[in-house]
Amino acid sequence: MDKQGSYKLLHQLPKVDLHVHLDGSVKPETLLELARERGVRLPAACKHTLIPFMQVEDSCASLKEYLSKFDFVLPFLQTGEAIERVAYEIAEQAAEHNCRYVEVRFAPQLHRSMGLSAEETIRFVLDGLKRGERDFGIKARAIAICMRHHGREDNLAVVKAAARYVGQGMAAVDLAGDEASFPPELFREVFALSRTLGIPVTIHAGEAGGADNVYEAVTHLGAARIGHGVRLKENPSILEMVLERRVPLEMCPVSNIQTKAVTDWNVYPIREYFDRGLLVTVNTDNPIVSGTNITKEYEILAEKFGFTVSELVKLIMNGVEAAFLEDSEKQSLKLDFEQQLQALGVAY
Numbered sequence: 001m002d003k004q005g006s007y008k009l010l011h012q013l014p015k016v017d018l019h020v021h022l023d024g025s026v027k028p029e030t031l032l033e034l035a036r037e038r039g040v041r042l043p044a045a046c047k048h049t050l051i052p053f054m055q056v057e058d059s060c061a062s063l064k065e066y067l068s069k070f071d072f073v074l075p076f077l078q079t080g081e082a083i084e085r086v087a088y089e090i091a092e093q094a095a096e097h098n099c100r101y102v103e104v105r106f107a108p109q110l111h112r113s114m115g116l117s118a119e120e121t122i123r124f125v126l127d128g129l130k131r132g133e134r135d136f137g138i139k140a141r142a143i144a145i146c147m148r149h150h151g152r153e154d155n156l157a158v159v160k161a162a163a164r165y166v167g168q169g170m171a172a173v174d175l176a177g178d179e180a181s182f183p184p185e186l187f188r189e190v191f192a193l194s195r196t197l198g199i200p201v202t203i204h205a206g207e208a209g210g211a212d213n214v215y216e217a218v219t220h221l222g223a224a225r226i227g228h229g230v231r232l233k234e235n236p237s238i239l240e241m242v243l244e245r246r247v248p249l250e251m252c253p254v255s256n257i258q259t260k261a262v263t264d265w266n267v268y269p270i271r272e273y274f275d276r277g278l279l280v281t282v283n284t285d286n287p288i289v290s291g292t293n294i295t296k297e298y299e300i301l302a303e304k305f306g307f308t309v310s311e312l313v314k315l316i317m318n319g320v321e322a323a324f325l326e327d328s329e330k331q332s333l334k335l336d337f338e339q340q341l342q343a344l345g346v347a348y
């Protein structure tokens with residue numbers, strides 16, 4: 001199939017995105033409006049010239065440098081209206097790529113400088129996602145993030161607030177931020193609370209830290225999924241454990257190259273993981289910061305790693321399987337995907 005034909009098919013395939021950050025997905029045109037409403041002048045006046053301030057450069061040397069990009073947008077994501085809108089627009093952006101199910105993650109404590117409580121931030125994000133579900137015909141859930149550089153109290157408060165919204169659109173809790181400086185063992189108490197309160201856990205691990213962090217996340221923090229897990233290959237016995245326990249990996253190819261989780265595409269282990277039978281899923285992480293979208297992620301995998309259409313569909317269905325959804329909801333999502341694949345004439 002030619003390049004255009006294959007992009008078209010990848011675009012049409014029903015997809016999921018299990019790992020997308022709210023503050024990494026703000027459209028430049030939206031940021032311009034949010035700044036105007038607040039009476040703040042941005043360093044660029046149109047969406048094209050604003051992009052370089054929001055998007056990471058090819059020269060990005062580390063996760064830490066990548067994370068500095070978020071400082072630019074966060075000041076404008078401090079009101080209920082702003083975060084409701086951005087959540088809604090993520091549902092819209094997902095639907096534009098036939099992404100039928102999306103789990104949007106955000107850190108409540110990063111949206112409180114104008115007085116919102118953690119619970120209020122959650123309510124506004126859930127409202128935006130529900131409005132998006134109605135208007136764009138997709139399914140959306142939220143994940144609340146604890147930040148590695150935040151204190152124990154702040155993170156415990158996130159878990160408590162999130163647990164109150166389980167069953168109302170809140171799917172799980174996560175740990176994000178600077179992995180190299182804050183290893184997962186510092187957060188045992190925080191995620192013990194999530195187990196007590198019965199909210200599922202996913203942890204960013206094996207991105208800016210080694211495979212040991214994946215081990216810690218699964219065995220001590222109770223992670224049911226791992227964000228990225230790129231560096232899992234550094235320890236074959238930990239890889240074996242992840243395989244045996246069938247812990248899905250939320251891989252985000254474009255972001256993983258930018259943050260230097262690996263040095264280059266030729267050592268990106270996604271093909272190796274897939275062939276070993278790991279439950280690899282494909283996600284965007286931060287569409288605007290990374291300059292990506294879910295179709296592009298699959299296109300890169302087809303181009304660089306020779307994934308066939310049926311292998312790409314397997315990756316997609318891994319994502320459906322790994323979704324933080326009730327069994328009955330997952331079954332109906334599966335059915336929806338099978339019908340769409342059949343209509344596209346794609347074998348599954």
Ligand SMILES: O=c1[nH]cnc2c1ncn2[C@@H]1O[C@H](CO)[C@@H](O)[C@H]1O
Nearest residue numbers: 021022023067070106107176177204
């Ligand atoms: O790939 C990542 N690894 C670790 N942390 C991340 C990544 N992408 C975004 N964030 C962090 O999560 C916060 C809440 O969404 C963002 O502000 C950013 O600091």
Ligand SMILES: [Zn+2]
Nearest residue numbers: 021204227285
């Ligand atoms: Zn992430």
